[in-house]
Amino acid sequence: MNSEMRDRLRRTRRVSTPWRDDSTRGIIGTHLDELLEHWANRYDWAVHERRIGELPWVTVKTGDTDLRVIHQRSANPDAPVVVLLHGWPDSVLRFERVLPLLTDLHVVVPALPGFPFAPPLTTPGMSVNRIAGIVADTLDELGYSRYTLSGGDVGGTIAEILAADHPDRVAALHLTNLAPQHAFTADPTKLAPDAAAYLGRAAQWFRTDGAYIAEQSTRPNTLAVALADSPAGLAAWIVEKLESWSDGAAFTPDELLTWVTAYWVTGTIGTSFTTYTEPATLPGHIDTPTLLSIFPRDTKPEPRTYAEAFLNIREYVEHPAGGHFAAWEQPEAYADDIHRAVKLVD
16 A cells, blocks of 8 residues: 555544444444554555455456456366356455355356456446346356356346346346345335335335435535545445444454455546446346345345245345345355355256
8 A cells, every 4th residue: 555545544634523423423433533543554455455366367358348357167167157246335355255165166256347356437328237238248258158146235236137138047046135226116005015014114224324325326426536535535435334234343444444445446436336326227027046145234134025026036045144245244154045046046
């Protein structure tokens, strides 16, 4: 991490508000101060950069788009193929702890366009629908014609779209949540009672915790200036989500800062908003066999009846611990569910 970065951190202008130590109003000020001090004086990005660089990266060109992916091959050439799709505000690092548990499978982890470790995104139009097409083309280039998709958040939405667009290629889905856009289009009169009640809970979450979505989707240029120019601002924006959406002490200070630094050094916080800003077209009901993993500390865990309105739910697995970043928080449970999803194939 260069001296200019450390100098910025050491010269951070501390912000005081009447709610500085109220976690319901955002990141706690004293906690952020401790993280920034650690980032400026003790954190060593080079160690983590070296480890990330040693992952089995390849770059695949499809049309006019390059997609960087982690491509972990199984020793068995006939092993099933699993594609892991990350979300926001993370990156391929979401799956770092799961990779050693999936050596019996061929695993592809795309660095989604606009996110850390992907080639720079310079043009508009990179919607989740377009990303789904790029991922499908990339897997075709890699020689994979049939695969299971696994993911959540933005990655889960891309998985739903890809399954609907290419039912001949997607053998099964493993999701940790449904595309949130379903909540805005669902007709409560056509849902089971507990599914209709879920819409009210989801709406409450959007009112109390979802303001970031409105800003990222409507004013990405304005927000990107603040976050891309201030490491303290970037850390506050991301760490608040990482900690409040996860289960307990899921991240050490170094782990939090590695996920944040990935955005800083690649300059991708602004372009990571693309999947919020660009309009999406979601499919209706998807027939692909699906395993839905429910982790209690996720933002909006869905009841089975709600999920069945949109997906072919074959297994609904409720876990006792874990949150939005379940592949990181509960890697063994996540890997087990992937293996179960692979066996759903008709």
